[in-house]
Every structure is written in structure tokens, then in C-alpha cells.
Amino acid sequence: MTELSTLTAPIDAEVARWRADQLPRIHRVLDSSAGGTAATANAPGSLAVEFAIDHHRLQGAEDAARSRDASSLGWYRSHDAASFGNLRLPEPWQGHILPHIDPASLENSPIADAPYYLLGQESRPAESELQHLALAALSAAAREGFGPLIDQHAAIICLLRERVIGQTMASWSITRLPGTVYTDHAGDPYILGRDLVHEAAHNWLNSALTLRRISLDDQTWFYSPWKELKRPAFGYLHACWAFPLTMIYASEVLRHLDGPVADFLATYLDKQTALLAHTDTDHERAVAMVSDASLQNVLRTVYVKARAL
Template sequence: MDELAMVFRFDRIADLHRTRTRSIRSVLSGAPEQTSDGTALEYALAHHFLEGAELAARGGDRDTLAWYRTYITAPPPHWSVPTNLGPRITQSPEPATLRRSPIAETPYHLLGPDTESAPPSALALATSAFDVATEFGFGDLVAQHAPIVCLLIERSLEDALNSWTITRLPGTVFLDHVGEPTILARDLIHEAGHNWLNDALTATGITIDDEHSYHSPWKNTQRPTFGYLHSCWAFPLTMIFAARASAHAIEQVRTVLTAYLAQHRDKLATTTHDHNQALTAVTDPDLRERLRAVREMARKL
């Protein structure tokens, strides 16, 4: 097992997944907590069902609420497809149909009674991206922290690509794409990294306040400690991937990855002092050293 794989295997995250999955299933089903493997997909689905049930309850939609409560322990099997990382769910929602919460501006897609699987082309693209991520050492990260993939707008290689996660739906990632698996794998890794860090902070009981801020070279603005640490974790992950994958990519993609690595290498170089300061907010020594190790791996590229 290489150093990167050891970083991702954080037992307390697995414990969090099991505990949260059991708790949500118990709350929605009304049954006592039962044994659950707490797989990454079960964990991600539990949060979709919890969000859906809460929305239905607030809206007085009894039928939809009953559906979420009924299927919490046995989601429709046609949602998922087998992959080398295990069962995965891929969606291709129309951007105009994404939901918006009154408490957060970030749009999201929610699985529910009317959900269908994505078209075959989207399933094939996501499956290929999982394989690419695995080939270059990121299989565990993507398997555990991006089991639900929502592919949004297909763009060209020259375009800016948007991608994001939301804390209410851990394990779900939202991404534009270019129809090419290596670029999609890079962005899956970035968003899975955000989900990993959110889970790691929760599992270690760490709450990071907004008292301090640092200049982020990626946003070119001051960012609070939480956001700054996320950037100094997720971008180095994609740098490591780009360095490993570029030599094996087709020429057009290799050019993009090489330029990406050079751009982010320069940005990362400016963060040494501030990153050390920001890491003092991570009071768990094990987690703190994992964050430090990934940044150091990227710095040496």
C-alpha cells in the first residue's frame, strides 16, 4: 500500500459512516437500529433519504414521506450499476431542475420516487473515470467519498468546469465534464477529497471557527481557516493525480494536465507558512499529519 492509500484509510471515518447510516435508517423507518455495513453508498443514500423525508414532511407530502420511510433500507435496485469500485449511482440531471435550499445557495439533485438511472453514455463515462482514478492510486478515495455522481453540463476542454459538494449530501458530487474519463477522474478526486475532509473533521469532533483567515491563491481572496484547509487538501490531491496520469493520457489531455500541474504548483508554493498556521486548528494529531503529508507530496512534484 502506498503512502497516499494509507492517508485515505482513516478508520474513524468508517465508524462514522456505520453509526450515521444506522441512526438515519432507524429514525426514518421507526425501527430499532439494526446492523449495517455502513458502506459508502449506504451512507450517501441515507442522507438523500433524510433530506427527501424532511422536505416532504415540511411540505405536507404524505405519499413522498411514506416512500422515503419505506425504501430507506432497500433503495430501488435500478438506481445503481456494478463497477470495479462496487455499486455506484450516476445521474444526469438537467441543471435547471436542481433544487435550491432556503438555507444555502448551492444547487443540488435529490434522489427520490421518480429517479431513473443516467443514460448509458453517462454510466460508461463515470465507470471509466472510476477505473482511471483507481489506476493512479485514488480508488479508495473515490469509492468511499463519491459513490453518487451527478454529471451536469458537458463542456469543451478549454472551458472552465464547475464542480461541488454540499455538506447535507456527503458522498454525492456534482460535476461538469468534457466527456473524457481522465479529466472527470481528476474532478471526482477533488470533490471526493472535500467529502473526505468533511467526514474526517466530523469523525474527530473538530469544529473550525472563522476567527482567522488566510490568502487563498486559488480564490485570490482571504478565506476562513476551514475553506483554506479544504483548498490546501483538495488541490494537492488533483496535482498528484495529474502528475501520475499525464504520462499515460492522450496528447490533448496530457497537455491540459501538464498545464494544470504547473499552474497549481506555483499556487501551492505560496501557502507554506499559512498552511502550517492553519493546521494548528486541526487538533487531532493523526488527521493533522495526513493533511500535511498530502500537501508535502504535491509540493515535491
């Protein structure tokens, strides 16, 4: 979707300014001696990845303080974003971190409904096979116009379980860790690209709602065909934003794909088209609850494009 970055440009600029303003405050909270900004300032996506890393540091420090682990607390306070340079992907995707993850080691915490992984002193780079997969997925998404979205909102990519094409694959993001994506994969870059788009979209919308100070009425619920139940406006709008973007992505990559992956994505697109049709009645009513005209326009434009596929 080549026009996506143009559509979201005003909000994207606000996100960048807000992150630049927040980083020094985060550094002061952590009392980091280095701060990190100078070490990463010249790398593409440096602000996004530093912002994502520093939220891992914040959460790690909070967890350590809660458990009275002075050693871990000291480590998170003294190691800035530059300390994770060995986890970065090579150019031109060095604005992304790809750590090795054992899915069995994911943590559960009151901060999130889903398990999560935190960068820390034991973090090491993912295996070369997964690095190549991530690089190919990032390239695939960028070719279809989703590069800026993923660069800014999927800076830390956590690849979990490998699945066979057709098996259920889970992916999620966590509000407390903006810019981090957790996802299973099928060993295919085009399918992984779809899931990076999906989770980056959730992170983008969280940022947009926060920056525009939009509070959605949690007493108004809408039927979600994806969950087959009613959801509050927040969750409903998230689904009606993220799934359409994956539909647009799938329709674009299908122009030059064939074989089993093409069949899988075509089936996915057909299924999502049918599900999205069930939102026709409520979508505009939900978008009207967003008290910002420019954000309404973004949500509406993507939705209409997906419905036209």
C-alpha cells in the same frame, strides 16, 4: 498516490465504524420498515453508498415535511437504499450510484450555497454513454491509488453539463449530503477522474473533522490564491487539501497520457503548482489549528508531496 489509503487508514476505519453506527439511527428516524443494510451488505462500497443514499432520503423527507407533501414523505420513509439498485453502476463499481440528471432541475435551498439534486421516486439511471464515462473515470482514478477515496466519499456521482475541454467546469459537494458529488464533465475519463478526486477529498475532510470533533477558529483568515481573497481556516484547509490531491492525480496520469487531454492536465498542473506556492507562508499555521496530530500529518504529507511536484 499509492500510499494515500495507508496514510488515511486510521481515519478511514473510524469513518466506517461511525457510518455503521449511524445507519440504524437514520433508519429509526425515517421509520423505514426494511432498513436496507441486509440488501446491500455484500456489495463493495455498500456501507458508503447506503450512507449517502440515506442522507438523500433524510433530506427528501425533511423537504417533504416542510412543504406538507405527505405522499413524498411517505415514499422517502418507506423506500430504503435497495430501492435505488437500478441506479448502481455495474461491477466492479456497483458501490456507486449514477442517476440521470437534468441540470435545469437542480434545487436551491437554505441547506446549501449550491444547488443540489435529490434521489427520489422519479430517479432513473444515467444514459449508457455517461455510465461508460463514469466507469472509465473510476478506473483511471483507481489505477493511480485514489480508488478507496472515491469509493468511500463519492458514492453518488451527479454528472451535470458537458463542456468542451478548456471551458470552465464547475464541481461541488454539500455537507448535508455526504458522499455525493456534483460535477460538469468534458466527456473524458481522466478529467472526470480529477474532479471526482477533488470532491471526494472535500467529503473526506468533512468526515475527518467531524469524527475528530475538530472546531476551527472562524476568526482566523488566510489568503486563498484560488479565490483571490481571504478565507477562514475551514475553507482554506479544504482548498490546501483537495487541490494538492488533484495535482498528485494529474502528475500520475500524465505519465501515460498524450494528446489534448495531456496538454490540458499539464496546463492545469502548472497552474495549480503556481497557486499552491502562494500558500507556503500560511499553510503550516493553518494546519497547526487542527487539534489532532494524525490529521495534521495527513494534511501536511499530501501538501508537501504536491509542493515537490
